[in-house]
Amino acid sequence: MEYRKKETTYVVSQEELSKGIYDLRLQTPAAAYAKPGQFVGLYPPSDAHLLMRPISICESDSVKSELRMVYRIAGEGTRLLSTLKKGDAVSMLSLLGNGFPVSAAAGKKVAVMGGGIGIPPMLYTAKQLKNVAAETEIYLGYRDGDTFLSDEFEGYGTVNRVTEDGSVGYAGNVLDAVSERGFIPEIIFACGPMPMLRAIKNYAEKINATAYISLEERMACGVGACLGCVAKTVKKDAHSHVNNTRICTEGPVFDAKEVEI
C-alpha cells in the first residue's frame, strides 16, 4: 500500500487554469495509491534548481493512472514547471505525507475549507468525503472573482464561494461565510494561508470541533531526513523528542490542536 519512490513521469497535459495557475496531469502508477492531502515532490526541469517542489494532489485517477496537480507560479521553480508540455518527462518523488483522515468524517457534519492556492487539495478531499460524511459544506476563499476550480466541487456538497472583494458569493473570509450560513461543522478539513488556518484553529476550539489543517514549510528532502520542514507542536513530538514535528512526514495534515501556528 505504500508508494515511495523517485520516478520519471510523463506529462499528460498542462494548461493555464487561470492567471499564473497551472493544471498539470502526470502519468504515474502512484495514482492508484494517492490519498487526499498527500503531496508529491516535482523536480523543476533544470540542473541548477535542484530541490523538488512540494505540490499537493488535486485529483487522482487510478484507472487512467493520472495524478493531477494545480499550482501557482511562486518563483523560479514553479515557473520552470509551468514550461512543461504534453509528453515531457518530469521527475517526481512520491507519495509524500499523511493525507486527510477522511474516515474520521464518517457520519459527521463536515466543513471543507480552502483558501487560494490551498483549494486544489480540497477537491480530492471533498470527492472522497462524498460517500462518507453525513453532510458536507464546502467553503472556497478567493481574493476576487477568479474562482478557479470552484465549479469542480459541485456535487460533493454545498459549494460556497467567498471573495475578499465581495465580487462573487460571500464577502470576506471563509469563516465569515460559515457564520453567515449558520453552519456548525463537527469536523473541518482545511488548507490555505496561515492566517486562515490560525483562524480555523481558534474557531474549531471555540465550537469544539476537530479541525484537520494542512501546513506548508520549505522542504529539502520531503521524506523526513533533513529536518528542514518542522512545525511547532504543543507536546513533545514522538519522533523529534522536542516540540517540533516534520510536516513532510508526520504532516502535512495535522489536528489543529496539536500544532502551534
Add this chain to the structure above:
Amino acid sequence: MEYRKKETTYVVSQEELSKGIYDLRLQTPAAAYAKPGQFVGLYPPSDAHLLMRPISICESDSVKSELRMVYRIAGEGTRLLSTLKKGDAVSMLSLLGNGFPVSAAAGKKVAVMGGGIGIPPMLYTAKQLKNVAAETEIYLGYRDGDTFLSDEFEGYGTVNRVTEDGSVGYAGNVLDAVSERGFIPEIIFACGPMPMLRAIKNYAEKINATAYISLEERMACGVGACLGCVAKTVKKDAHSHVNNTRICTEGPVFDAKEVEI
C-alpha cells in the same frame, strides 16, 4: 561587416552524422558574415553549465541564413547540445575569431589538412578556396574507416583520405600521405589535434611553406576579455605585451611560425 552578438537561434536540423558526431544547423543572420575558420559559442541548454562551447563553422549558407556546425560529444556540454531538436532555441555568441586568410592562397598550390574533429572547419575553407587557389589537395585524417564528412569535400580539390589503421585511403597520418603523393604545397590550411599541428608547423618550416593552423584552448568569454585562452607566441604579442596571444580574438587561426606549440 562585423557580426558580434549573443542571440537566440533556432535549430533547423540536427542529426548524428557518425557515432558521437553531430551535425547541427542553426537559423541565424550570422550566416551572411561567417568566414571559414571562425567559430561560434554555443550555450548548452542548461542552467548549471554556463559557459559557451566554442564550435567551428563547418558551412555557412547566406541565402538560407543557416550556419552548420559539426561537433563531437566530448563531455557534458556537447552532450547537452546533442539533445537539441528541430525548432529548439539555442543561445549563440558569434561571430568569433579571425578565420583562415583564404585570399592569401590566391594562385597558389594549397594543402587543406584536417584531422579528426578538426575536419569540419576545413570543409567551408576548402569550398571558399575553390575559385582562389591554383591547385588544392585535401588531406583528411581519421582514426579508422569512419571517414565522416569526407565525401562532401569532393569537388573542392583532390580528396585524400588517410586512416591511422589503414582501413581506408592512405595509411598513417596526413603528412605521410602528403609525402607519399609527392605534393609540395606553397600554403597550408590546417585544423586538428595538437600533435598533427606540431608536425605541420615543422613540415612547413622545412619546405618553406606558410601554414595557417587553427588552435584550441578552453575558453570562457570568447571575445578577448578573460585572457583564458592564450597560446604562447614567439614574439611579444601586440595585445598582451607578453608572449601570449588570445586564441579567441587574435586566432584561432595563426601563422604557425608565430606560435609556440
Add this chain to the structure above:
Amino acid sequence: MDTTVSIAGVEFKNPVMTASGTFGSGMEYCDFVDIEKLGAIVTKGVANVPWPGNPTPRVTETPSGMLNAIGLQNPGIDVFIERDLAFLKQYDVPVIVNVCGKSVEDYLDVVERLSDTNVAMLEINVSCPNVKEGAIAFGQKKEALFDITKRIKAVAKQPVIMKLSPNVTDITEMAKAAEAAGADAISLINTITGMKIDINRRKFVLANKTGGLSGPAIRPVAVRMVYQCANAVSIPIIGMGGIASAEDALEFIMAGATAVSVGAYNFINPYAVTEIIDGLEQYLKRNGTETVRELIGCVK
C-alpha cells in the same frame, strides 16, 4: 575488483557513505536504498540532550546548491541509542555517529554514552555554522580544535574522525592540529556559511539569517581542501561536498580521500548513494583498476 577501504582499522565494503544530517539514521531512506550496500551510515548530529534546532524556514535553494540552518535539532543521545542505533543494528553496515555539543563536556558526555555501543566510529562535528554556541567555534581555531580533539580521544572507545569547517583561512592548519591531537581521521568539508535575501519581502530567506551552503556548487572548494589536507597530514580523509555522481566521488578519491560522503544530493536523488557505488565499480572495471585504494591521491 576490490572496492574495500579501511580507516583506523575499520573495514568498509566500499568508500561511499552518507553525510551526516542528510540521511537521518537510515530509516527515512530505507525505502530507496539497500542500507547494507553502503560503505557506512553517518548519522545526524546528536547531542547529550535533545536540541530543538532553529526556527523555520530552515532550508532554501541556491544555484546548484542549497542552504540549511537546521541548527542540529536532535532527540538527544538517550533516544538516539534506544531508537536509532537499535534500528541500525538490524543491518550489516558500519555506523558512524556524528556528535555535536555546546561545550567540550557536552561532547565528552555523548562520546562516553556511546562507548559501550557497537558504533564503528565517531565523527565529531566542530564545524556546524548554524548554532551560536559551540560547534564551529571549536573548528575555526587550531588551538581549540587541538584541545577538544585531545580530550575526546582521551575518553573515546571508538576511532575519532574530526569533521572540519571550510570557513577557515587555511584548512591544512586545522587538519594538522587534529592529527597532532590524535584524531584517527578527518572529514571535510562541512557547509560554507551563506545567506539569501528575499528582495520582494526584504527579509532573509532563512529565519537564522545565515545557513550552510552545500551541494554541487561547493564541490570545487571541497576537492581543493581535500587535496590540500591529503598533502598536509597522513591520517585518512573522508571527503564530501557536492558529490552527485561516481565521477564526483572519484574526483575526491583521486584528490586524496579514502572515502566519500554524499550529502545534499540524497534529497535530489534518493538513489544517489547506490548509483555512486555501482558507478565506482564500473569505473574500476572499465579502466582495469584492481582496487579503489590505488586511486586514492593518485593525482598529484
Add this chain to the structure above:
Amino acid sequence: MDTTVSIAGVEFKNPVMTASGTFGSGMEYCDFVDIEKLGAIVTKGVANVPWPGNPTPRVTETPSGMLNAIGLQNPGIDVFIERDLAFLKQYDVPVIVNVCGKSVEDYLDVVERLSDTNVAMLEINVSCPNVKEGAIAFGQKKEALFDITKRIKAVAKQPVIMKLSPNVTDITEMAKAAEAAGADAISLINTITGMKIDINRRKFVLANKTGGLSGPAIRPVAVRMVYQCANAVSIPIIGMGGIASAEDALEFIMAGATAVSVGAYNFINPYAVTEIIDGLEQYLKRNGTETVRELIGCVK
C-alpha cells in the same frame, strides 16, 4: 527615481560596475554594451611590469560557476596607461583601476604611475588566489592588509578600494583592518579557491592545479560576507560574486553594498550589466522606491 550612488566622493550614475578581469578594459565588450551606461568600469588587474600569467588551461566550468587561474596576465602599467586608459577616455564613465603586485613596492609603483591620470578610484587586489607571490598573501592576514593599505593610502592620489579575499576565517577582521588603515571602501568577494580533477586523464583540469571559483554558485557566500562587513565597518562596500540579474544585485545592495560588480556572468550574457541596470530601475519604479540608496543595507 534616482539610481545614483557615491563612494568616497566619487559619483556613479548607478551602482552597477564590471568586475575586474571579466570585462578587459571595455574594448572587448563595447560591441555589446553601451559603456557610458555603466556605473563604472573596473579594469583587469595591472602590475608595474608585464606579467605573463599562468600556463593553460586557465579556465573551466563547474556547477553554476567557473574556475579561473589566469594568474593576472597583464601588459604592465605603461601600456595600460597609453592604450587602455586612452581608450576609456573617450567615454563618460568613471574608471576604477584594479592594481596587483608581488611586493608592496610593486603596488606602490603602479599607484604612483596612476596618480596623474584621470582614473576615478583604485582597487587594490590583495586577494587573487592564482599567483604564488604577493596578492592573496596580503589579503589573508589582517596585519599585512593593514600595512599595505596604509602604505598605499600614503601615496595614492585617488580614493582606495581594498578588494578582499573570501578565503579567510573571519572576513570582518579583514574589513576592519582595511578601514583602520584608511581604505576609502572595500570590495568583495574575490574568487574562492577551488580545484577540478579530470578523472579520465587523472590530471588537474587547470595547469595551475587550483583556480578561483566564481559565478552564481558562490553568491550565497558573497552575500553573507557583504552583510557581515556592512555590519562591521562604516566605509562603503562594493559587492560581487555570482551576480547575474537585477534581483541578485538587489540582494547585495539590501545586504549592505553601495554598489555591485558583475563578473563571470559577462561571459554568459554579455548584455548582463545593462540588463541589470534596467532591471534595477524597474524594481525601483514597481516598488515606488525613490532612490536606490534607501535600499542599501535595508535588510537587517
